[in-house]
Amino acid sequence: MPIFEYACRACGHEFETLVRATETPSCERCASPALDKKLSVFAAQTSADAEPAPCGTCGHPGGPGSCALN
Numbered sequence: 790m791p792i793f794e795y796a797c798r799a800c801g802h803e804f805e806t807l808v809r810a811t812e813t814p815s816c817e818r819c820a821s822p823a824l825d826k827k828l829s830v831f832a833a834q835t836s837a838d839a840e841p842a843p844c845g846t847c848g849h850p851g852g853p854g855s856c857a858l859n
């Protein structure tokens with residue numbers, strides 16, 4: 790689940806929150822919806838997840854470990 794870091798435009802409070810697609814985040818201090826999104830931790834991790842899968846999870850038809858033995 791994505792985690793976003795926000796800075797409140799109304800009071801300047803900075804916080805991280807889990808955000809679902811159907812929800813609009815608001816400041817946890819003053820409840821203002823006027824927020825600047827600062828960072829997506831989820832997006833930063835996506836690039837690492839795109840690395841080639843280690844042997845055993847690559848779906849080789851010979852079974853787990855087969856691709857490294859050839």
Ligand SMILES: [Zn+2]
Binds near residue numbers: 797802816820
């Ligand atoms: Zn605020």
